Amino acid sequence: MSVVTRFAPSPTGFLHIGGARTALFSWLHARRHGGRFILRVEDTDRDRSTEEATRAILEGMHWLGLDHDEGPYFQSERGERYREVLDDWLATGKAYYCFRTKEELDELREAQRARGEKPRYDGYWRDNDETPPEGVTPCIRFKNPLEGEVVFDDRIRGRVAVANAELDDLVICRSDGSPTYNFCVVVDDYDMGVTDVVRGDDHVSNTPRQINMLRALDVEPPNYAHVPMILGPDGKRLSKRHGAVSVMQYAEEGYLAEALMNYLVRLGWAHGDQEIFSRGEMIEHFDLGDVNHSASTFNPEKLRWLNQQYLKSLHPDDVAWRLRYYLEQAEIDPASGPHLADLVKAQRERSTTLVELVESSRFLFQDFLEWDEKAVRKHLGGAATEPLERVRAELAGLEFPEGWNAAAIHEAISGVAQELELGMGKVAQPVRVAVSGTPVSPPIDTTLELLGRERTLYRLDRAIGRTREAA
Numbered sequence: 001m002s003v004v005t006r007f008a009p010s011p012t013g014f015l016h017i018g019g020a021r022t023a024l025f026s027w028l029h030a031r032r033h034g035g036r037f038i039l040r041v042e043d044t045d046r047d048r049s050t051e052e053a054t055r056a057i058l059e060g061m062h063w064l065g066l067d068h069d070e071g072p073y074f075q076s077e078r079g080e081r082y083r084e085v086l087d088d089w090l091a092t093g094k095a096y097y098c099f100r101t102k103e104e105l106d107e108l109r110e111a112q113r114a115r116g117e118k119p120r121y122d123g124y125w126r127d128n129d130e131t132p133p134e135g136v137t138p139c140i141r142f143k144n145p146l147e148g149e150v151v152f153d154d155r156i157r158g159r160v161a162v163a164n165a166e167l168d169d170l171v172i173c174r175s176d177g178s179p180t181y182n183f184c185v186v187v188d189d190y191d192m193g194v195t196d197v198v199r200g201d202d203h204v205s206n207t208p209r210q211i212n213m214l215r216a217l218d219v220e221p222p223n224y225a226h227v228p229m230i231l232g233p234d235g236k237r238l239s240k241r242h243g244a245v246s247v248m249q250y251a252e253e254g255y256l257a258e259a260l261m262n263y264l265v266r267l268g269w270a271h272g273d274q275e276i277f278s279r280g281e282m283i284e285h286f287d288l289g290d291v292n293h294s295a296s297t298f299n300p301e302k303l304r305w306l307n308q309q310y311l312k313s314l315h316p317d318d319v320a321w322r323l324r325y326y327l328e329q330a331e332i333d334p335a336s337g338p339h340l341a342d343l344v345k346a347q348r349e350r351s352t353t354l355v356e357l358v359e360s361s362r363f364l365f366q367d368f369l370e371w372d373e374k375a376v377r378k379h380l381g382g383a384a385t386e387p388l389e390r391v392r393a394e395l396a397g398l399e400f401p402e403g404w405n406a407a408a409i410h411e412a413i414s415g416v417a418q419e420l421e422l423g424m425g426k427v428a429q430p431v432r433v434a435v436s437g438t439p440v441s442p443p444i445d446t447t448l449e450l451l452g453r454e455r456t457l458y459r460l461d462r463a464i465g466r467t468r469e470a471a
């Protein structure tokens with residue numbers, strides 16, 4: 001049977017790291033087995049679901065490249081189908097109307113608690129043909145088997161067994177007519193032919209109930225894999241308190257989708273000691289059976305490290321087209337500076353994110369007004385006047401664009417250093433501070449090549465003004 005998996009987010013917020021990893025594992029399982037991956041939006045909770053969240057989730061999936069073969073299906077559009085199954089189950093005695101009022105249920109719960117029992121529905125209306133009370137709109141409950149146990153072999157957790165005596169008759173349709181989560185999931189997984197359910201382990205307690213309902217539909221349940229949760233560095237469940245948890249926030253901060261995917265796949269899964277996986281390698285090696293049983297800890301440092309690995313290994317053109325967006329976000333006109341692929345090559349050793357790359361490159365696109373004062377004191381004192389003037393004169397002699405290249409620039413600067421009998425740093429560092437306002441930039445020859453002749457000469461003049469004043 002061909003594999004069918006699904007990702008079934010509830011659109012109550014953005015796509016977060018945990019959801020994305022679940023989606024990735026489910027997607028990988030489908031891709032690995034040449035199966036289909038379905039996207040299903042579980043928006044039955046009308047109060048908490050929003051279109052904005054749906055859009056955000058789809059955007060996150062798209063950015064990560066987690067493409068679906070079917071859907072998105074929306075539970076909110078499947079009301080008729082749910083009604084059909086409810087009617088069928090009512091007619092065949094698999095479900096029943098329950099007229100217990102909220103007050104009665106509260107009382108029941110109190111009494112159970114007082115006796116030290118676990119609160120559960122007592123099955124009062126299960127096989128009851130009393131005349132229903134006036135004025136009570138009933139809910140519908142599923143007739144859970146009373147005996148035996150539900151057993152399933154979770155691909156990650158191993159065998160799970162729960163006695164039916166532990167499970168009460170679940171509400172599958174509220175008195176307002178809205179079907180409940182567990183019921184919709186069962187009908188959907190059945191209708192959509194899902195063979196493998198991969199989801200967060202917060203759902204593991206729902207699984208036995210869902211299996212019983214699937215059996216009521218006369219089908220064998222799918223395979224299940226409940227993915228352990230992700231913890232923050234402090235050992236608590238990963239949440240906003242730990243910083244960014246939204247996938248698109250990572251995108252905004254200049255992480256590459258490839259790096260985040262690679263990070264997520266390694267979160268709770270390993271293939272030997274390999275750290276870097278191309279998409280193809282992930283698909284080839286991923287196995288749900290190798291997913292860790294215990295929770296994993298989110299490590300932002302490792303994500304940064306991976307991001308830089310990808311910045312360095314992707315083709316510069318590939319990084320360059322993504323860079324445009326970040327430049328525009330930073331109010332930098334991409335056309336007002338160096339060729340972007342050259343910029344990427346020059347800066348990627350020093351940047352872990354695209355946002356960092358943009359910030360440390362701003363001086364190549366725009367003039368700067370702020371100086372690193374410490375660097376100015378150190379490198380733009382009176383003693384820098386002569387080296388700067390000499391460098392300026394040499395560089396002014398280079399033709400633009402033919403003669404303006406890193407090799408010629410290097411020669412000009414080292415020539416000045418030799419002539420003045422100064423170390424290269426004593427010349428290059430004042431030049432660097434002069435053109436960038438800071439003591440760090442790519443190698444000085446590359447920096448000036450990227451900056452261009454006109455800007456370089458103007459900034460040298462401006463800095464010479466300062467060194468003269470300092471003298």
Ligand code: GLU
Nearest residue numbers: 008009010042185199203
């Ligand atoms: N909609 C559920 C959630 O977002 C997932 C349900 C499932 O995967 O079965 O937690």
